[in-house]
Every structure is written in structure tokens, then in C-alpha cells.
Amino acid sequence: MSPSRPHRLSSWLLSSALLVALVPALLLTGVALRDLSSRELERATERSTQLARAVAGEVGRFLDGQIVEFTGLRIAVEGLSGGERTQLPDTLRPHLLANPALRSILLVDRQDRVVVAEPPDPDAEGSDLSGQPWLREARQRGLPTWSAATISTRTGEPTVTLVVPGQRWTVVCSLDLTTLGQVVERLHGRSLTGATMLDHDGTVIADQSAQRVREHASLRELPLVRRALLGQEGSEVISLAGETRLASVAPVPHTGWVVLVAEPVEAAFARLDQSRLILLAVLAGGLLAAGLAARLLARRILTPVQALAERTRALAAGEPVPPTPPGGTVQFRELEALSAGFDAMAEVVRSREKALRRSEESFRRIVDTSLVGVASTSLHGEILFANETMARFLGVPSAAALRGRKITDFYEDAAQRAQMVTDVLAAGQVANREVTFRAVSGELRTCLLNVARDGDTLIGLVVDISDLKRSAAERERLEQQLERAQRVEAVGRLAGGVAHDLNNVLTAVIGFGHLLAESLPPSHPERESVDGILEAAGRATALTRSLLTFSRKQPLQPRPVDLRTVVRGVASMLRRLLGEDVEFTVDLPDQPLVTVADPARLEQVLVNLATNGRDAMPGGGRLSISAARAAFGPGDAAAHGLEGPGPWLALTVSDSGEGMSAEVQRQAFEPFFTTKGHGKGTGLGLSIVHGIVHQHRGAVTVSSQPGAGTTFAIYLPASADAVAAPAHLEAAPTGPGGHETILVAEDEEMVRRVVTTTLTRAGYRVIEAVDGADAVARFRERRNEVDLCLLDVIMPRLNGREALGAIRLLKPGVRVLLASGFTGNVLEERGLDLESVELLEKPMAPAEFLRRVRQALDRP
Amino acid sequence: MAFPKRPAWLAIALLLAACQREPIKVGGVFGLSGRHYGLGLSGRDGATLAIEEINAAGGPGGRRLEFLVLDDQQDPEAARRAVRGLVEQGVVAIVGHMTSAMTEATLPIANQAHLLMVSPTSSASKFQGLDDWLVTLYPSSRRSAAVLLDRLTRVDKVGRLAVVYDLSNRAFTQSWHDHLQEGLAAAGGRVLSVPFTSGAEGSLGELADRALATRPDGVLVVANALDSAALCQQVRKRSASVRLYGTDWGFTQDAIAHGGRALDGAIFTLSVDLEGRSPAFVRFREAYLARFSRAPDFAAVLSYEAVQLLAEGLRRDATREGVRRVILGLGTFRGLQDEIRVDALGDTDRPPFLMTIRDGRVVRLQ
Structure with missing residues (x-):
């Protein structure tokens, strides 16, 4: 059975009280009404019947009066002798004057002929009445007889004829029936609106409505009337002229006529209706009083309950709870206890609510300031909640602006979302799912997603790993670049080393080649070979230079x-x-x-x-x-x-x-x-x-x-410097010479011999040393002779730098040239300080070599 | 005391009303007041009896007839008011009027409203042979006059005939006058015209003097029952030998009651045998007597038949147009005494015959 809607307490109390009052009140009223109705019906019917009887009696008396009067007249005229016949009109005339209903009197002889008519009527006098049924009936009966009612051919009014038969004369009187209404009026002192006179076949002969009389309306179809025509009194509710009426009938004595009294039922039962109205008013009053009493009681009980309900509502809505109403309205101990209990409960609820709010605020702050995006959505993707970080991820101005939008609109690939939902529904959660969001700006964001299901809601934590992904890609690229650079570097070092050693060899080859070429006259048959050697050596030199350039050892x-x-x-x-x-x-x-x-x-x-x-x-x-x-x-x-x-x-x-x-x-x-x-x-x-x-x-x-x-x-x-004009340097065609003494330290003997030979041929004196230590020893011996020290940089025992240091200790201002197969920066890398020392790069053509030597000697 | 408890009969009435189908409204216009009331009363009662019998049998097509009766007061204006009122009330057809003058006054209204009038006793010749909305049940005055003329010329050898005729029903009376004038002239006789207006004459004795002034062989009274009776009385007072003639309109039971011995030997036309022995007529006469405490006259018979004819039409089509179409197409109709022919123009064929009064009783002349 489904639970029905609860009732309102006030309505229930009211309806219960009314029900308790209503049932006995209705029972009592019903019994009283029933009793009253039956008595009132009896009374009204009785009254109506008596009225009909009274009217019939009155009419009967009126008609009897007429019979008495005209029987007297008949006797009077019969008493007249034949000679007194002329007096007949005078006998009749006073009756016409005295009787308002009388319209005419005829004296009819034994042969049914009219002898005298009063008022005088030549047409009537001599007329034969033998065809009239009432005349025949009166003669047969020998008694005064009433005719059927007819409409007078002269007056047009309803008329009845009274026939009083006699031995010589029969008196025939025409009486106007309209006077019957006046008779009844006289009886009751008021217009008898509902009284109708019917003749012996039920035709209306007197009525308030003259038209009904003129039209010979018949009421014979009414069963009540038919019974009355047979001599029965009675009452009945009938429909007459379209109106429901209480009707009573009574026969008029000696005539076969009927009086019908009809009264509208409203009037007939007016007292009954009035009594009913009073009863119903009493009933309604009683019920109203019961209702008011119930309402008062309900209010006394309900006021504190409603106040409590209002306070409960306020508490539930988070509004300030109104204070307990003043003690005057609370008049029930149970309700007071209820109120006190509520106050205690409200206090507990308030403190719990406060703690809950603090906790919620704290959590909200954590969520809002978290670097992790937090969002909850419906299963269909509607965003129910999102923190600011999530909004930032998706490029939306605020978290509030995200609410209500579809998360699917932000997925780069809708299939990712569909797959994620499928997995969550299957497993309850997904962890570290990598998805791609497209921010409002169109920027793609790679994120890690952790989603858990909570009923119809999906709660997701989102970490943006776009920068991390970019960094990883960059690092991979840099590592590849480094690896390549290192490989090139290693190859460069190898090439540089090879080039250095080759340079020493080439120095010797080129040096001796030049020496040989210079010692041969141009026409010498071997001169072409020497030139071939020198050309090949030149190409080898270019090759070693390229290697050194690649390994950045070329200055x-x-x-x-x-x-x-x-x-x-x-x-x-x-x-x-x-x-x-x-x-x-x-x-x-x-x-x-x-x-x-x-x-x-x-x-x-x-x-x-x-x-x-x-x-x-x-x-x-x-x-x-x-x-x-x-x-x-x-x-x-x-x-x-x-x-x-x-x-x-x-x-x-x-x-x-x-x-x-x-x-x-x-x-x-x-x-x-x-x-x-x-x-x-x-x-x-x-x-x-x-x-x-x-x-x-x-x-x-x-x-x-x-x-x-x-x-x-x-x-x-790019540089902001100005571009210098190109310098035009012209090298001397042949190397210059001199007479100074030059200390040459070179561990490679072949190179040492080429240098010595070149210098000696140019006029210099040469002191040879086989390594650094030897150079220092030679210098110490002949320090005052030496004008210039030419030191190889890489040498056993003492290298060029160390040797130079020792020599400068002996003679600080000595002129020095260093020579090497490496470029200067390689030497610096090896810790050799070349500051203020000029370096010669091997191999070098003899002319260039001599020019550099001369420059060193000529330097101030 | 027979007194039903109000709620009970009210409830039953309501229940019956709810169960019944909507009644068919039928109008009735009769002269119920004034000097012509006798004809009107009989017409109304004959029609009422027929309506009651039809309703007791369930009504045409199961629908009750609602009979709305109005008085034409033998006054053209009142008659037109009454017919217009019935048209407004939505009657399907009208039974009436009882006199030709009233029919003449309201037939244009009926024609315009396409409302069928079935007149029991209007018999003026001018209504014959017209495609209109009138059906008459009585033979035309021309036919009745011809029957009387035959008697006047062949048997009674009347050469001079005073015709006293009422101008208040001129449509009827004038046609009688004219037919006889024409017929008698053709036979070498002569008609002495004595017109009058019912109720307007000071003394009917003077009227009788005028009729007898030319010493006629016979006097024909074409007037209502009361006037006919009174005139015959005055004529007979003045002449015991002159022959008296009349029409079925004037020579009713009322006329015999008021005329007394003065009407003895008078001859008049009739189309209904009131002493008829056919079972339907016998049953009708008994029912009428029981219902109205008097014997039916020819007007009651014709009114009764008029309603039966109407019901025959309503049984097949209860609309104004439909009921006319059905009735004009019937061909024949079973009356209380004979099979009656109804032609396509709504005229009926019912042979008139002659009646006379002997010792206060109406006797058919062979």
C-alpha cells in the first residue's frame, strides 16, 4: 500500500470536531424534519380540504337560495288568475332588481313555449323550448333543476339556468356565474385565487381566469376531478396551468358541480419550509459553534507546534532561529518539554554545523589552491564542480564559468573520455590515465587523470604534465646533440694529434726541399723532382691545416x-x-x-x-x-x-x-x-x-x-661593431737574414737540422739544443751571446714553457720564439702560458720563417 | 388520501422525462369563445381525444405529441396572432381552424412558414384545387350545395329561396349562397339574399321578417348553431308552412336543443353519419362520451380524424416539410367510417348527404 499524504493537524482536528458534532445533529434534525413534514402535510391538506368544502357549501347555499327564491316566485305566479296575467311582468321585475346574479326570467307554459320574458324580449316570447334537455329533465323530476353551464349568447358570460317546474308555469331563470366568485370572496374576505367551479362534466364555469371560462376549459382529465364528479372529496398535488399545486375538491350539493381549490405548493407548504429553514439554521449554527470551538482548541495546541516548526525550518535553512515564544502561549507541559528538547538539539546542530563549515572551508581552500586540477562531472560529462586550477588548465576565466559546461568539449579526442568512463564504470576508478585536453585558446595540454566514481558522479584529479613532457623531449634532443658533439670532438682530437706529428715531418720535408732547391741551379736536371716533392709537401700541409681547422686547432x-x-x-x-x-x-x-x-x-x-x-x-x-x-x-x-x-x-x-x-x-x-x-x-x-x-x-x-x-x-x-677596411699586407718575396746568435731547442733532429741550416744560410749563428734541459744548460753557458731563443713547445725533460721559465730566470729580458705543430689555444689548454711569447706554427716556408725571426730580433 | 410523497413523484417524473424522447409539438386552433364556440369546443375535444389515444399507444415513432391549443376567437386578427405564436413555438403542424373565415385569414402565414394546417371543417370552395399548405377533411361547400340544390329543385320544387347567411364566416357562407343562387337560377328559380352578421343584429325576429317578406317557398339558414336555432324559431313563429333548410355547421345538437320543435322537418346537409355502425366509429363515440359526457358531433368526428391523419404522416416524417409530403402522397386514409381519398393537393373526397329532424331527432333522408 502506498503511503498517503499526511493530513494537516489543524484540518484534522477541525474535521474531527465537526464530525463528532455533525452526526448527532444531523440525526436529530432528520428525525425532527420527518416528524414536522408529516404533520405539516396533514395540516396543509386538511386546511385545503376544508377550504374546498367551505366554498362548495357557500356555493350550495347560494344556489339553494336561488331555488328558494324562484320556487316562491313560481308559487306566486301560479296563484295569479287568468285575468291577472298582465301582472306577470310586474311580479317578475323586482327579482331582477334585487338579485344581482339574475339576468333573465322566462315563464314557460305547458306546451314549452315562452309566454313571458323579463326583461322583455320579443324574440324569446313564443319561442319553443321543447328541445332543451334541462326543461325535459325538470318536468320529469318535478323538482327545481340546474342546467349545464353555458356561455350566454347575449352577454357572452358563463351562465346557468335554473328551471322550477310547476302545474301551469315553469320558471326558467338565467343566472350569471361570475357572481359565484364574489360569493366566495365574501366568504373569505379575500380574492380566492385558487378556487375553480366545474360543472357536471368537468368544464370550468367559474374561475379567476375569465378566458378559461370563455374557452370552456375542461379539467376532467384530472383523476382528482373525475373522482369528485362521482361525489368524492379529496386532495392531491397536481400540475395545473404549468404550476405544481396542492388541490382539494368538494362536490356542490344537488348540482353535480365541483369546487376545486388549488394553491401553489410553495404557499401551501410555506410553514413547513419555514420550519425546515429554522431547523437547518439551528443545525448550521450548532455546527459553526462546534467548528469555532474546535478551531480555538486547535490554535491553542498548534501555535507552539507551528512556532516549533518555524524554528525547525529556520534551523534547517540556516537562518537565525527565532527565540522560544513567551511562556504565555505554551500551556501544555508536553509541548514545553518538546520546546526545551528542540533548543538543546538546535545548539548541538549549530555547533556541529559550525565545525562542518570550518572543515569544509579548509578543504575548499586546499582544493582551490592545489596545483592539481579537481573536477566532478556527471556520467554524461556535465561539470558539477571544478577548482581554479582546473579552470586554468582549460583556459577558462574562473571555476564558476566551468560549472554546467561539458567536459567532453575539452577533450582533444572524445574517444579518450568515452574509454575512461567505460573503464571507471567497470573498475570503479582509473589511475594515471594520460589524456589530452584542448584549452579554450586551442593549446593542447597533456594531463594525468585519476578518476573515481561516486554514484552517478565522477570525481577526477588532473595533473598537467605538458611542461614535463616538453622538458623530457628537449633533454633527449640535447643528449643526442651532446653525443654528436662529443663524437665530433673525439674525432677532432685524433685528427689534431695526427696533424701535429705530420707537421713536424712536413717541416723537415719542406725545409730540406727548399734547401735542396736553392742549392741546385734552375737548369739542374733534378730540379723538377725537388719541385715535385715541395708541391706534394705543400698539399700535405693544406690537408693537415684542414684537419686542424675542423678540430678548431687552426687559429x-x-x-x-x-x-x-x-x-x-x-x-x-x-x-x-x-x-x-x-x-x-x-x-x-x-x-x-x-x-x-x-x-x-x-x-x-x-x-x-x-x-x-x-x-x-x-x-x-x-x-x-x-x-x-x-x-x-x-x-x-x-x-x-x-x-x-x-x-x-x-x-x-x-x-x-x-x-x-x-x-x-x-x-x-x-x-x-x-x-x-x-x-x-x-x-x-x-x-x-x-x-x-x-x-x-x-x-x-x-x-x-x-x-x-x-x-x-x-x-x-650579430655584432654592433663597424666593419674595418681590408688591410693589404704584402709578404716579402724572400726571407731576410742577419748575424745574431740564435739558440735553437728542438727534440726532432730532422726539424732541428732544417732550422739550423735555414738560419745558418741566412747568416745567423746557431747554438743547438736537443731538449729543454739542454737548452737551459746551453743558455747558461753562453747567455751573453744568445740574442734569441727559438724553443719547440713540446719537448722531453723540460718543455718549451719550462725551459723558457728557466732561461728568463737567467736573463729576464731575453727574446724568445716558440714553435709548435699545435695551434696556440691547444697549448693554452695544456697549461702553457704564452703571454708575451710569439708562436710559430709548423710547418712554415723558409722565407716566412726567416721574416718572423727577423721581426722578433728587431722588436724593441 | 391519495397523496404521493413529493420527492418520490418528483423523482419518478424526472426519470420518465429523462427516458422519453423529445415530444413532437402539434398546434390546435379552434374558436373556443364567442357565438361560434360550439364548433370549436367539439373540434378541440375530438382532437384532444385523438391525441390522448395516440400518446397512450406510444406516439408516432415513439415520440409523444404535445398539443398546444389556442383560441382563434372567430376573429381574423386573433387567429393570425395564434398561428404566428404556434409557428414561433416550433409546432410541426396545426389542426384547425374550424371555420373557413379563420382558415382564409391564416393560410398565408402557414404557406410562408411551410406549416401544414389540417382543417377538419373548413369547406369553402376557394380552398379546393390549390397547391398550398392546407389539407381539408370536409367536402367543399360546392358539393354540399349541389346535393341540397338537387333536393330543392327535384323533390321540394322550391322556386324562391331566401338565403340568410352570416357574414362573420363569409368565406363559407358566401360560397353556399353563390352556389345556390347560380344553381337555382339555372333551374328557373330565384334566391333572395339576406345577409347578416352574427351578434350584431338587434333582433333576429326582424331578420326573419326580412327573409319572409318576399314570400319564399323555403328559407336556408347558413349560420352557427345558436343563430340557426334562434332564426328557425323566429321563422316558424311567423310561418308554419315555409320550408326550413340548413347546413351541417348550424344544425348540431345545440341547435336542436335551442330550436325545439321549430326545427322539426328542417333539412340540412351532412357528411358524417352520427348514427353510423362501423366498429371504429362506435368505439370512438363511446370513448368520446366517456371522456366528455356528451355525444360527438360531426366537428368532433372530423377533428379526431384530422389528428389521426396527421399522426399517420408524423409516423413517417416528423418534420414540417416531411409530414406534408407524406400526407399528400398517401392517396387514401382510413377514416372512422370510410376510406377517405386524399389527393395530391390536400383535398379529400367525402360524399355529403341530407338529414332531417323528426320529433327532435336527426334522421337521414333516403
Whole structure:
């Protein structure tokens, strides 16, 4: 059974009280009404019957009076003799004057002829009445007889004829029935609205309505009337002229007529209705009083209960709880106890609520300030709650703005959300699910999601790992770059070492070669061979120089230069290099692009890259060079291997050649790595580019796809310096000589012999030392002779630096030249302080060597 | 005391009213007051008896007839008021009037409203042969006059005939006068015209003097029952030998009561045999006598038949147009005494015959 809706206490109390009062009141009223009704019905019927009887009696007396009167008249006229016949009218006339109902009197003889008519009527006199049924009936009976009522042909009024038969004369009187109404009125002293006279066949002969009389209305169809015509009195409720009436009938004596008294039922039962009304009013009053009493009682009980309900509602709604009403209204001990109990409960609820609110505020603050996004959604994705962090993740201005939106709108891939919901429904939760949100700005955010189900709600914790992911990718890239750099570096060191040792050999070869060439006359048959040796040695020197450049052991001669000048300077040479089937374009800005660089090296970079491009386009194509300024954000600069945001200059060389695979790109800058056929390339071209660019504190990148060409981008630091005008240095055609004494310390005997020979031939005196310690010893012996010390840097026992130190202890102002197969910066790395010491790089042509020696000796 | 408890009979009445279908309203217009009331009363009572019998049998098509009766007061204006009132009340058809003058006054209203009037006793010749909304049950005055004319010329050898006729029902009386005037002239006789207006004459004796002034062989009275009786009395007072003639309108039981011996030997036309022996007529006469405590006259018979004819139509179609269509298409109709022919124009064929009065009793002339 379903629980029904609870009743209102006040209504229940009221209806109960009314019910208790109503049942006996209704029973009592019902019994009283029943009793009253039956008595009133009896009384009204009795009254109506008596009235009908009284009217019938009155009419009967009126008619009897007429019979008496005209019987007297009949006797009077019969008493007249034949000679007194002329007196007949005079006998009749007083009756006409005295009787208001009388309209005419006829005296009829034995042959049924009218002899006298009063008032006089020539038409009537002599008329034959033998056809009249009432005359025949009266003669047969020998008694006064009433005719049926008719409408008078003369007056048009209802008329009845009284026939009084006699021996000689029969008296025939016409009486106007309208006077019957006056008779009844006289009887009751009021107009008898409901009295109707009916003749012996039920036709109306007297009535309030003259029309009904004129129209010969018949009431014979009423059973009550039919019974009355048979002589029965009676009463009945009938419908007459469209109205319901209480009717009573009574026969009029001797005539066969009937009096019908009809009264509207409202009037007939007016007293009954009045009594009923009083009874009902008493009943209603009683019920009203009961209701009021019940209401008063209910209010006394309900007022404190309602106050308690109001306070409970306020407590539930979190509003201030109104105070307990003053004691006057609470008059029941039970209710007082209830109120006190409520107060205690309210206090407990308030304190719990306060603690709960504090706790909730605390948790809310934690959630709002958390770096983790927190959100709850419906299963369909409607966001029910979100913290500010979540709003920030999704690029929405506030957490409130997120509420009501669909979380699915923020998923980059709706399938991720669907899968997550499926998994949560299956397992109750998901942990560390990686999903991608698209923020309002369109930015994609990779997040880790932990979701748990709570009924129809999904609660999710979201951690944004976008930066972490980016950092990891950057680190991987940097590690790859470092690995590559380290590999190039290791190769460079190897190449540098080889080049150094080779330089010493070449120094000897070139030195002795020159000596030999100088000692042979130009026409000497061996002179061609010597020149061949020297040319090969020259090529070997260029090779070792390239190796040293790649390993950044080739010293730079940097100065501010305009990249545009460099490109334009090399352009015509490149056009020739590329050939006619390659379309070559140069794109340069109008503004200067100044960097501090060795222009010769930059030219080499361009040549190497152009050569590389040409080799990638054997069937021809396009090659373009462009230069521009470039600026990077901190991340982008690092991604390109640059040290800072710039400003940078970018030099780009693009070809439309066959392109490179990722693997080839990874190895492109390694020395001796080549994709060209055997004997076609050294594998050093891009290594040298890499070395030169990094020596200029720049970076080089390659982007390429197989079949889609290759683009090299070189980034160099921009400079604000002005570009200096190019210096024109002209080297002396032959080395100068002198007569000074020079201490030569060189552990390589072959090199030592070449140097000594070169110096001796130029006129110098030479003191030879086989290593550093030997050099110091020789200097100590002959310190006053020595004008210049020429020390190899790398030597056994004491190296050049140590030897120099010892020598300077002996003679602080001595002139010194250091010589090495390494470049200066390598020596610095090895801890050799070269400050104020000039360095000669081996191998070197004899003329150049002698010029440098002379410069050292001539220095003030 | 027979006194039903009010709530009980009220409830039963309501229940019956709820169960019954809507009644069919039928109007009745009769001259119930004034000097012509005798004809009107008989008409009303004959019609009432028929209505009561039809309703007792369940009504046409199960619908009760509601009979709304009005008095035309033998006054054209009152008659028009009454018919207009019945049209407004939505009656389907009207039974009435009893006199040709009233029918003449209201027929245009009925034609306009497409309301069928079934007149029991209107018999003026002018109503014959018209495509209108009137059905008459009585033979035309032309036919009745022809029967009387035959008697006058062939048997009674009347050469001079005084015709006393009432102008208050001129549509009827004038046509009698004209037919006889025409017929008698053709036979070499002559009609002496004595018109009068019922109720307006000072003395009927003077009227009788005028009728007898030319020494006629006979006097024909075309007037209502009271006037006919009174006139015959005055004529007979003045001449014991002159022959008296009358019409069925004037020579009713009332006339015999008021006329007495003066009417003995008078001859008049009639179309209803009041002494008829057909079972339907016998049953009707007994019922009428029981209901109204008097014997029916020809007007009661014709009114009764008029309602029966109407009911026959209503049984098949209870609309104004429909009931006319049905009745005009019937062909024949079973009256209380004979099969009556109804033609497509609503005229009936009922042969008139002659009656006379001997010792206060009406006797049919062979």
C-alpha cells in the first residue's frame, strides 16, 4: 500500500470536531424534519380540504337560495288568475332588481313555449323550448333543476339556468356565474385565487381566469376531478396551468358541480419550509459553534507546534532561529518539554554545523589552491564542480564559468573520455590515465587523470604534465646533440694529434726541399723532382691545416665583417663552381649583417656547402643562398644549439637535390663520412663547416627529406661593431737574414737540422739544443751571446714553457720564439702560458720563417 | 388520501422525462369563445381525444405529441396572432381552424412558414384545387350545395329561396349562397339574399321578417348553431308552412336543443353519419362520451380524424416539410367510417348527404 499524504493537524482536528458534532445533529434534525413534514402535510391538506368544502357549501347555499327564491316566485305566479296575467311582468321585475346574479326570467307554459320574458324580449316570447334537455329533465323530476353551464349568447358570460317546474308555469331563470366568485370572496374576505367551479362534466364555469371560462376549459382529465364528479372529496398535488399545486375538491350539493381549490405548493407548504429553514439554521449554527470551538482548541495546541516548526525550518535553512515564544502561549507541559528538547538539539546542530563549515572551508581552500586540477562531472560529462586550477588548465576565466559546461568539449579526442568512463564504470576508478585536453585558446595540454566514481558522479584529479613532457623531449634532443658533439670532438682530437706529428715531418720535408732547391741551379736536371716533392709537401700541409681547422686547432683571424660582403665576394666563384645547369640565386637584405668572423673561413663554409649542394644535384636544379637577422625565444635558441636569444644572423643555403635520410643527417657533420662515391670526396667538407661555425660561437642545422632537397642554416652572433677596411699586407718575396746568435731547442733532429741550416744560410749563428734541459744548460753557458731563443713547445725533460721559465730566470729580458705543430689555444689548454711569447706554427716556408725571426730580433 | 410523497413523484417524473424522447409539438386552433364556440369546443375535444389515444399507444415513432391549443376567437386578427405564436413555438403542424373565415385569414402565414394546417371543417370552395399548405377533411361547400340544390329543385320544387347567411364566416357562407343562387337560377328559380352578421343584429325576429317578406317557398339558414336555432324559431313563429333548410355547421345538437320543435322537418346537409355502425366509429363515440359526457358531433368526428391523419404522416416524417409530403402522397386514409381519398393537393373526397329532424331527432333522408 502506498503511503498517503499526511493530513494537516489543524484540518484534522477541525474535521474531527465537526464530525463528532455533525452526526448527532444531523440525526436529530432528520428525525425532527420527518416528524414536522408529516404533520405539516396533514395540516396543509386538511386546511385545503376544508377550504374546498367551505366554498362548495357557500356555493350550495347560494344556489339553494336561488331555488328558494324562484320556487316562491313560481308559487306566486301560479296563484295569479287568468285575468291577472298582465301582472306577470310586474311580479317578475323586482327579482331582477334585487338579485344581482339574475339576468333573465322566462315563464314557460305547458306546451314549452315562452309566454313571458323579463326583461322583455320579443324574440324569446313564443319561442319553443321543447328541445332543451334541462326543461325535459325538470318536468320529469318535478323538482327545481340546474342546467349545464353555458356561455350566454347575449352577454357572452358563463351562465346557468335554473328551471322550477310547476302545474301551469315553469320558471326558467338565467343566472350569471361570475357572481359565484364574489360569493366566495365574501366568504373569505379575500380574492380566492385558487378556487375553480366545474360543472357536471368537468368544464370550468367559474374561475379567476375569465378566458378559461370563455374557452370552456375542461379539467376532467384530472383523476382528482373525475373522482369528485362521482361525489368524492379529496386532495392531491397536481400540475395545473404549468404550476405544481396542492388541490382539494368538494362536490356542490344537488348540482353535480365541483369546487376545486388549488394553491401553489410553495404557499401551501410555506410553514413547513419555514420550519425546515429554522431547523437547518439551528443545525448550521450548532455546527459553526462546534467548528469555532474546535478551531480555538486547535490554535491553542498548534501555535507552539507551528512556532516549533518555524524554528525547525529556520534551523534547517540556516537562518537565525527565532527565540522560544513567551511562556504565555505554551500551556501544555508536553509541548514545553518538546520546546526545551528542540533548543538543546538546535545548539548541538549549530555547533556541529559550525565545525562542518570550518572543515569544509579548509578543504575548499586546499582544493582551490592545489596545483592539481579537481573536477566532478556527471556520467554524461556535465561539470558539477571544478577548482581554479582546473579552470586554468582549460583556459577558462574562473571555476564558476566551468560549472554546467561539458567536459567532453575539452577533450582533444572524445574517444579518450568515452574509454575512461567505460573503464571507471567497470573498475570503479582509473589511475594515471594520460589524456589530452584542448584549452579554450586551442593549446593542447597533456594531463594525468585519476578518476573515481561516486554514484552517478565522477570525481577526477588532473595533473598537467605538458611542461614535463616538453622538458623530457628537449633533454633527449640535447643528449643526442651532446653525443654528436662529443663524437665530433673525439674525432677532432685524433685528427689534431695526427696533424701535429705530420707537421713536424712536413717541416723537415719542406725545409730540406727548399734547401735542396736553392742549392741546385734552375737548369739542374733534378730540379723538377725537388719541385715535385715541395708541391706534394705543400698539399700535405693544406690537408693537415684542414684537419686542424675542423678540430678548431687552426687559429682564426676574426674581425667585424658584413655577411653580405662575404656572400657577394664568393658569389661569382660559386656560380662557376655550380655550373650552368644549376639555377643559382642570392637573396640579401638592404641592411648590413655584421658579425665578428674570419671572412676567409666563412668563404670556405659557403664553398663547402655549395659543393655539397652541387654534388646532390647531378642532373641540375636550384641552389639559393640567403642571409637575414634571426631572433629566438630562450627555448628555441637552445633547440638550435645556440647560447642565447641573440641577436643572431642566419645564413641559409638550400638546394633542390636528392635530400638526406634522418640517419644521414645524424652523421652528416662527422669527418670522413661521405655518401659520395669512392675518390669523389674527402668526407671533410661538412666537418670543416661544423668546425668553423662552432669556432665562431655559432651553430649549424640541417633540415632535409629524401627527394625534397636540403637546407643548411648557419647562425652567427650579430655584432654592433663597424666593419674595418681590408688591410693589404704584402709578404716579402724572400726571407731576410742577419748575424745574431740564435739558440735553437728542438727534440726532432730532422726539424732541428732544417732550422739550423735555414738560419745558418741566412747568416745567423746557431747554438743547438736537443731538449729543454739542454737548452737551459746551453743558455747558461753562453747567455751573453744568445740574442734569441727559438724553443719547440713540446719537448722531453723540460718543455718549451719550462725551459723558457728557466732561461728568463737567467736573463729576464731575453727574446724568445716558440714553435709548435699545435695551434696556440691547444697549448693554452695544456697549461702553457704564452703571454708575451710569439708562436710559430709548423710547418712554415723558409722565407716566412726567416721574416718572423727577423721581426722578433728587431722588436724593441 | 391519495397523496404521493413529493420527492418520490418528483423523482419518478424526472426519470420518465429523462427516458422519453423529445415530444413532437402539434398546434390546435379552434374558436373556443364567442357565438361560434360550439364548433370549436367539439373540434378541440375530438382532437384532444385523438391525441390522448395516440400518446397512450406510444406516439408516432415513439415520440409523444404535445398539443398546444389556442383560441382563434372567430376573429381574423386573433387567429393570425395564434398561428404566428404556434409557428414561433416550433409546432410541426396545426389542426384547425374550424371555420373557413379563420382558415382564409391564416393560410398565408402557414404557406410562408411551410406549416401544414389540417382543417377538419373548413369547406369553402376557394380552398379546393390549390397547391398550398392546407389539407381539408370536409367536402367543399360546392358539393354540399349541389346535393341540397338537387333536393330543392327535384323533390321540394322550391322556386324562391331566401338565403340568410352570416357574414362573420363569409368565406363559407358566401360560397353556399353563390352556389345556390347560380344553381337555382339555372333551374328557373330565384334566391333572395339576406345577409347578416352574427351578434350584431338587434333582433333576429326582424331578420326573419326580412327573409319572409318576399314570400319564399323555403328559407336556408347558413349560420352557427345558436343563430340557426334562434332564426328557425323566429321563422316558424311567423310561418308554419315555409320550408326550413340548413347546413351541417348550424344544425348540431345545440341547435336542436335551442330550436325545439321549430326545427322539426328542417333539412340540412351532412357528411358524417352520427348514427353510423362501423366498429371504429362506435368505439370512438363511446370513448368520446366517456371522456366528455356528451355525444360527438360531426366537428368532433372530423377533428379526431384530422389528428389521426396527421399522426399517420408524423409516423413517417416528423418534420414540417416531411409530414406534408407524406400526407399528400398517401392517396387514401382510413377514416372512422370510410376510406377517405386524399389527393395530391390536400383535398379529400367525402360524399355529403341530407338529414332531417323528426320529433327532435336527426334522421337521414333516403
